[in-house]
Amino acid sequence: MRRVLFVIAVLTTLFVLLAWAADARWSNPLTPAERLAYEGDDFRSVMGTATQDDQTLRIENLGEGSTALQSIVLNGIDAEQFRLLRYRFNGLPHTLELSLVFRRADSPDDVHAVLLPWARDGDNWFDLRHVEEWSGRITELGFAEYPTPQIVPSSQTFEPFSLAEAELLSPSWRGDFAALGSDWLGYWPWSQRSVHALGRDTDLPRAESMSLIVALALAAMVFWAALLLRLRGLPLLQFCAVVIAAGWLLLDAHWHAGLRWRHIGTQAQYAAFAWPERETKLGDNDLHAVARDLKALLRDEPDETRILVHASTSFAQLRLVYHLLPLNVAVLAQVIAATDVPIPAGSLIVVYDTEAWTFDSTRRALMADGMRMSAEPVLQQGKLLVVRTRGGS
Amino acid sequence: MTLYYVLAWLLPLAAGAGICLALERAPLAPGAIAAALGNGLLLGLLLTGTLVALTSGGDTSHAFQRTAPWLAVIAVISALVVFRRGVVASAWQRSAERASGVNGSSETPPRMSAWVWLWWLLLAAVVVRLFVLGSEAWLRPTFPWDAWSAWSVKPKTWFLLDHYIAYVEPSRWLAEPAIAQRTSAVWDYPESLAWVQVWFASAAGAWNEPLINLAWTAVLGAMVLLSYGQWRVLGIGAMLAIVLAYALVSLPLIGAHTALAGYADLWLAATFAAAVLAWLRWIRQHELAQLVLALLFALCLPMIKLEGAVWLFGFSLVVVFGLLPRRWRWRAAALVVLVAVIGIALGGFLLPLIGLGWVRVSWGQLVIPVLGALDLHWRPIGTAMLSGMLTLPNWHLLWYLVPVVLIWRRQVFARDRAAVALGVLLALCVMFLFVLFFFTDASAWAENYTSANRLLLHITPVVVTLMALLLADVSLRSRDTGREPPAPTDQG
Numbered sequence: 001m002r003r004v005l006f007v008i009a010v011l012t013t014l015f016v017l018l019a020w021a022a023d024a025r026w027s028n029p030l031t032p033a034e035r036l037a038y039e040g041d042d043f044r045s046v047m048g049t050a051t052q053d054d055q056t057l058r059i060e061n062l063g064e065g066s067t068a069l070q071s072i073v074l075n076g077i078d079a080e081q082f083r084l085l086r087y088r089f090n091g092l093p094h095t096l097e098l099s100l101v102f103r104r105a106d107s108p109d110d111v112h113a114v115l116l117p118w119a120r121d122g123d124n125w126f127d128l129r130h131v132e133e134w135s136g137r138i139t140e141l142g143f144a145e146y147p148t149p150q151i152v153p154s155s156q157t158f159e160p161f162s163l164a165e166a167e168l169l170s171p172s173w174r175g176d177f178a179a180l181g182s183d184w185l186g187y188w189p190w191s192q193r194s195v196h197a198l199g200r201d202t203d204l205p206r207a208e209s210m211s212l213i214v215a216l217a218l219a220a221m222v223f224w225a226a227l228l229l230r231l232r233g234l235p236l237l238q239f240c241a242v243v244i245a246a247g248w249l250l251l252d253a254h255w256h257a258g259l260r261w262r263h264i265g266t267q268a269q270y271a272a273f274a275w276p277e278r279e280t281k282l283g284d285n286d287l288h289a290v291a292r293d294l295k296a297l298l299r300d301e302p303d304e305t306r307i308l309v310h311a312s313t314s315f316a317q318l319r320l321v322y323h324l325l326p327l328n329v330a331v332l333a334q335v336i337a338a339t340d341v342p343i344p345a346g347s348l349i350v351v352y353d354t355e356a357w358t359f360d361s362t363r364r365a366l367m368a369d370g371m372r373m374s375a376e377p378v379l380q381q382g383k384l385l386v387v388r389t390r391g392g393s
Numbered sequence: 394m395t396l397y398y399v400l401a402w403l404l405p406l407a408a409g410a411g412i413c414l415a416l417e418r419a420p421l422a423p424g425a426i427a428a429a430l431g432n433g434l435l436l437g438l439l440l441t442g443t444l445v446a447l448t449s450g451g452d453t454s455h456a457f458q459r460t461a462p463w464l465a466v467i468a469v470i471s472a473l474v475v476f477r478r479g480v481v482a483s484a485w486q487r488s489a490e491r492a493s494g495v496n497g498s499s500e501t502p503p504r505m506s507a508w509v510w511l512w513w514l515l516l517a518a519v520v521v522r523l524f525v526l527g528s529e530a531w532l533r534p535t536f537p538w539d540a541w542s543a544w545s546v547k548p549k550t551w552f553l554l555d556h557y558i559a560y561v562e563p564s565r566w567l568a569e570p571a572i573a574q575r576t577s578a579v580w581d582y583p584e585s586l587a588w589v590q591v592w593f594a595s596a597a598g599a600w601n602e603p604l605i606n607l608a609w610t611a612v613l614g615a616m617v618l619l620s621y622g623q624w625r626v627l628g629i630g631a632m633l634a635i636v637l638a639y640a641l642v643s644l645p646l647i648g649a650h651t652a653l654a655g656y657a658d659l660w661l662a663a664t665f666a667a668a669v670l671a672w673l674r675w676i677r678q679h680e681l682a683q684l685v686l687a688l689l690f691a692l693c694l695p696m697i698k699l700e701g702a703v704w705l706f707g708f709s710l711v712v713v714f715g716l717l718p719r720r721w722r723w724r725a726a727a728l729v730v731l732v733a734v735i736g737i738a739l740g741g742f743l744l745p746l747i748g749l750g751w752v753r754v755s756w757g758q759l760v761i762p763v764l765g766a767l768d769l770h771w772r773p774i775g776t777a778m779l780s781g782m783l784t785l786p787n788w789h790l791l792w793y794l795v796p797v798v799l800i801w802r803r804q805v806f807a808r809d810r811a812a813v814a815l816g817v818l819l820a821l822c823v824m825f826l827f828v829l830f831f832f833t834d835a836s837a838w839a840e841n842y843t844s845a846n847r848l849l850l851h852i853t854p855v856v857v858t859l860m861a862l863l864l865a866d867v868s869l870r871s872r873d874t875g876r877e878p879p880a881p882t883d884q885g
Contacts, residue, residue: 190649190652192538193842194537194649194653195847196843196844197781197785197843197846198649198785199784199786209783209784211785211786212784215793218790234871237869238869248789248790251790252643254786255643255648255786256522259526259648259652262529263525263529263532266529266533267532269532275604278534279602302573304570306566306570315538318538318542322541322542322545322549326550326551326552326553326554328575330563331578334563335563335576338562338564339563339567341563341568343567
């Protein structure tokens with residue numbers, strides 16, 4: 001009898017914890033009361049090329065900005081009523097990131113985008129309740145796929161995939177639990193944050209932490225074992241060891257599965273290439289190419305020549321500096337912020353992809369944000385501008 | 394993969410393991426070989442970095458050819474010492490005795506018990522994880538931000554230029570345009586790892602990032618191996634040791650630092666763990682050689698990363714206190730506190746920290762030469778800190794279990810000198826992190842989840858070691874029905 005009670009208590013605790021994690025409401029029905037279901041071929045291709053194929057939409061190429069976008073026009077559906085999304089893709093490559101995009105009736109010109117976990121084959125669920133922009137009347141819904149930023153280059157070989165179906169559902173227990181499952185077991189690619197804090201790969205609000213729920217579940221199991229099974233001393237210790245090991249293994253299996261998934265993406269991207277080529281398969285291969293051309297241009301510069309780089313983002317300027325090594329190169333903004341010493345005459349200023357920085361040929365000066373630097377042009381090509389300073393800054 | 398690249402792994406291992414084995418006493422204790430191999434690989438890599446810096450500054454592309462002979466000589470000399478002292482012979486003899494059933498073994502080969510199967514299963518899990526992490530590092534060019542914007546800048550420059558060139562502060566770089574020096578936002582970062590990277594690049598014959606970054610997988614392997622080995626030598630059972638070794642290698646943030654190689658934090662964690670474990674052996678078994686090894690590793694800390702200076706300071710403080718006669722310790726501690734209080738009351742005092750320079754400590758402010766002035770006042774970042782430790786998937790259940798074990802096994806502190814010493818060291822480390830995150834602008838690192846977990850990573854292997862000491866004599870079998878699970882091998 002005690003064992004039966006123990007099993008009931010543990011199952012009830014697990015259910016309550018999972019319901020809390022899923023933010024399930026007692027008033028919700030078991031299954032969704034209302035559904036809006038769309039086959040893949042209900043969507044039209046807005047960016048990229050796609051063909052209809054047996055009720056699915058087969059995406060055959062990325063379009064402008066290395067993005068594929070499929071959307072469907074809706075009749076102003078109520079966001080509050082439909083806050084669960086179920087979506088299914090077949091064969092989505094590991095190298096692509098997926099976003100949900102939508103428009104609202106109150107701001108038809110604004111496109112809102114929400115990053116989704118990578119879609120494995122089969123059903124994937126997403127709880128839109130925590131997405132602030134998901135409100136009012138939704139007039140258009142779509143999916144965007146593009147190479148994972150900072151990881152996969154736009155030139156990555158494209159593999160076709162299909163959008164099979166999508167569904168918007170009203171709240172239900174089944175939907176809440178399914179969304180929790182997708183949230184916990186969803187795959188996210190490596191990001192720059194991965195070495196700082198895993199699980200912070202996006203700014204998206206997430207469900208309750210899996211670690212926390214597992215820890216609470218283990219604590220509850222030990223409590224029920226001590227109370228109902230009256231375990232004490234060594235048997236209780238053995239029980240603790242078993243449940244802690246099980247909890248740890250569960251979390252580790254989850255981490256390992258994510259690791260394997262990321263590794264498949266890495267293999268797809270790099271495994272076929274040897275080192276010198278691998279370097280050209282980086283997510284920032286455009287910057288790598290710019291740096292390669294610059295290195296060729298500056299190959300006869302004396303080693304003493306200071307080269308200062310400015311670009312539109314910190315990432316771009318630091319990556320350019322790294323790719324330009326071993327040239328005598330530094331980030332212009334960092335150097336200016338660190339010292340008042342003027343930039344010596346004869347230094348090279350490399351400006352990439354910033355419209356605010358221009359060379360004024362009449363004044364023979366580099367102009368930017370109220371700053372003027374006497375300089376001679378060395379190269380002006382596309383997004384790239386290189387000048388040589390004539391006097392102090 | 395060239396012969397040079399293979400030798401670039403074998404030579405540091407041979408030199409480092411040779412030194413560590415030469416420091417071992419015969420007969421070898423269970424775990425001593427694992428400890429020597431783990432410590433040896435780490436020590437060998439750090440030694441290699443130092444030798445490359447000394448021998449190859451003018452010809453970095455041939456760093457391998459210039460440094461390899463030195464490592465070979467060290468390996469040969471230490472091997473001679475090891476053989477002369479009979480370390481290998483004693484290990485061989487014990488192994489032979491075990492095989493022939495002498496020394497209490499049963500005459501028929503024992504059946505593989507469930508515990509032994511479990512031991513092998515956990516070892517396999519450790520190896521599989523290392524393999525998966527290594528595969529990722531082996532395919533991927535350097536990815537994380539600070540890896541390419543800070544830690545790889547100097548070695549890439551030196552290697553591609555084919556010679557060392559000084560990195561100076563930006564003002565000097567601009568003021569001395571005729572000198573071919575370099576600058577960077579992190580011009581003053583320690584250079585030990587940079588030289589290790591030059592070593593592997595030279596052996597690979599190119600600035601081949603994946604081949605260089607495999608060193609991080611090796612460091613994780615070394616950390617796990619040395620921890621397992623030293624725990625065994627300290628008397629921890631084989632089963633508990635392998636469980637904790639698996640726990641250590643399974644921690645996601647440690648895995649992320651291995652797969653996305655390039656940050657110095659993993660090296661710092663491994664080196665701090667190596668220093669602390671050797672020191673614990675000295676406390677428990679009075680092996681002077683282990684104290685020397687501990688000090689060697691500890692002195693490497695600030696040469697790896699600036700934070701290493703703080704860990705070295707805390708470590709030195711606790712080691713020195715441990716050396717004092719027992720009756721003087723409290724007086725010395727009180728004296729240190731008193732001097733600090735008087736110093737602050739008089740307007741502040743200067744504290745020399747290797748790697749950080751003269752740190753000025755005053756009421757409400759810390760001035761660290763390489764970081765600038767840090768204003769001290771309370772920052773409420775407890776939620777972010779707890780979130781990083783408990784709810785984000787960085788540490789599995791580690792930080793839930795640590796307080797539970799500390800409270801449950803608190804009586805161990807009353808009888809185990811090593812546990813007390815380690816507890817005091819970790820208390821100092823935690824106090825430093827507490828002041829850093831709750832009282833300085835570094836709180837932003839906790840709030841935006843950038844550095845807080847990485848600093849915790851530095852002390853995590855040492856925390857696991859404290860868990861090992863506290864749980865050492867916990868048995869999951871009743872005393873009248875069974876023994877502690879046996880080790881699969883005596884050296885295991």
